[in-house]
Amino acid sequence: MKSSIWTALSFLFFAVACAPAERTSVDRSSGSSAQSAQVASGKPISIKGSDTMVILGQRFAEEYMKANPGTVIQVNGGGSGTGIAALINGTVDLAQSSRPMKPKEKADVETNRKATLVEQPVALDALSVFVHGNNKVKTLSLPQLKEIYTGKATNWKQVGGSDAQIIMYGRENSSGTYEYFKEHVLEKADFAARVQTLQGTAAVINAVAKDPNGIGYGGIAYSKDVTLVSVKNDASSAAIAPNETTVLDGSYPISRKLFFYYLSTASEAQKNFVTWVLSPAGQAVIKDVGYFQLAGGSAERSAAATTNTASPSNP
Amino acid sequence: MTTPNELNLGKRERLRLFTDSAMAVAFTLAGWLAIVFILLIFVFTFKESLGIFTDHEIQKEANLHKFFVEEIPEATTMIDRYIWQPVSEIPKMSFIPLLLGTLKATFVGLLFACPVGVAAALFSSEFAPARMREILKPAVELLAGIPSVVLGFFALLVLATWLQTLFGFTYRLNAYNAGIALGIAILPVIFTITEDGLSAVPRSYRDASLAVGATRFQTAMSVVLPAASPAVFAALVLGFGRAIGETMILLMAGGNAAISSFSLNDPLRTLSATIAAELGEVVFGDAHYSALFFMGTLLFIITFVSNTIGQLVIARMQRKMRGT
16 A cells, blocks of 8 residues: 555656656747747847856846846856857857857858858957066066966066066966967967966956966956056067057057857847847947947947848858 | 455555566666666767777877877976877877876875874774764764865865965965865765774774773774774775866866976866866867867776775675674
8 A cells, every 4th residue: 555655656756857847848849939920039048158258248148138028148158169169069049259260160160050150249358467466577578478378487587577486377278268368479389287277267367366476367357456467569569558548449469359159040039139239238338347349339340240131041 | 256345455465566566676777777877978988089099080189199108209397298288289188297187186185084084983983982973973974065166165265375375385276285175075985984994893802902901092003993904995995086086176276287297286187177177168079079088988997996996895894894
């Protein structure tokens, strides 16, 4: 008798356990059919990628969802490479990247997803170099940065500081910032083995803030409790501090674009979101977060937008 | 002639018999399922790494020789000789720095956890009053319930600062920091197994020792502990198996720099942390991907072997203790 009660109970348990799964699958199918009929649907837009851009994407999503209550947007980090891989594998709708996609990655997306890829710059960032607040070194040239991060300069006195070992912090190799730094500062040379790779710019800043001999790099929006180094193109040129003026006029040597990547076959809801991001309301968020609005303002933006809408949506 | 009552009883019994055998089958299946899962996981991990043995394109970048033997030609120091730099114009995939990192962290971890764990187990089984033991044992075992990410976070933010101010390390995140955090994580394993081993030592051993005039301390150190030494060994081996696969603590507290050095002052990067950090972005099926899965296979084999040895030693000791 007892055992039959248990059997009944376990069946009940299974029935309950299975029920929600069924419900969500029904939801999903009805959601996608509703989506074709009307713009605002319940299907969330999933965004993944650059850790540099996570705070930006989240603020975009917050503000947009406030203005458009029907839309749900999920934003995740993991690194530009992670986001791009997810876009290739079809597990996200939109990839954020702090570096331009490589030709091979573009081709992979288009063959795997059978749709045209749209590349949309959304903001500008000054790739910043951080040191501890007490560090005597306030300016570094690109060749000096290369020497430090490839392991040729190991002591601060070699670059004009006090006699102490340089403790390097950097990012994982899934990071777009890692690749950007490697390409533009190290000129594609390898990072030294002693670079400690951390998960995310916030972790790098944290480490440098705690380490009097530390140096790190990352997006400018995260900089807090650290000194931003002024960067010189070479030993003889002027030191440029990273800020809005120097980034917009192009004088800061290592500024870069931050990108959205998505497919031309994206849902209306997602396209509306991207349009909003490029609108003045969306661009206003960028400054709040700590990055910079696209240079040239409307010119580049509208040019990018027209090429995007012009690109055919066939495979 | 069957009365309705008898018929009813028969039905019930048949039902009971049926549920009994159905349940037996279900439990047997559940038991086998675990074994099947382990096998499938191993087969999957190994299959994904198979490229380094079969695919010529992959072999150009990743093969056993490159993993374990090859040196960078013009290098002068050990650090430059073996490099893990998979994202590069010329990918360099030496496992040496990662293996060294794994071993360094595990070594410090065991060095920290073994004395503490064994001493705590001795205290708990030989000296502690019964009431204190009732608190101590669950408390140490509760330590196993702390998520490793919490331990890693603690080591990253608090422990690293303490150690650096105390010892003046050049690197905040180093093998000591990671190893001690790891030691906290494996402490419960070592404590529990040693404690069980000590408790399994027959009462007669202690009585005999005390009867010839040994103190309680002498009894514990020179009679009970040696008798339970296989358990201590098993605890070491199982702790090693647990430590070598631990990921989150080392990812957060180890500094993640793939340096081929024996110095415990340097930051380190372990095999497990490398998999966790890099698997997210690799292209499916390329050399880097296969290399990461090969690391997984390697870790699987190491933990499998050490766990098997540990369990065998425990089983043997239990048989022996029961025999006497």
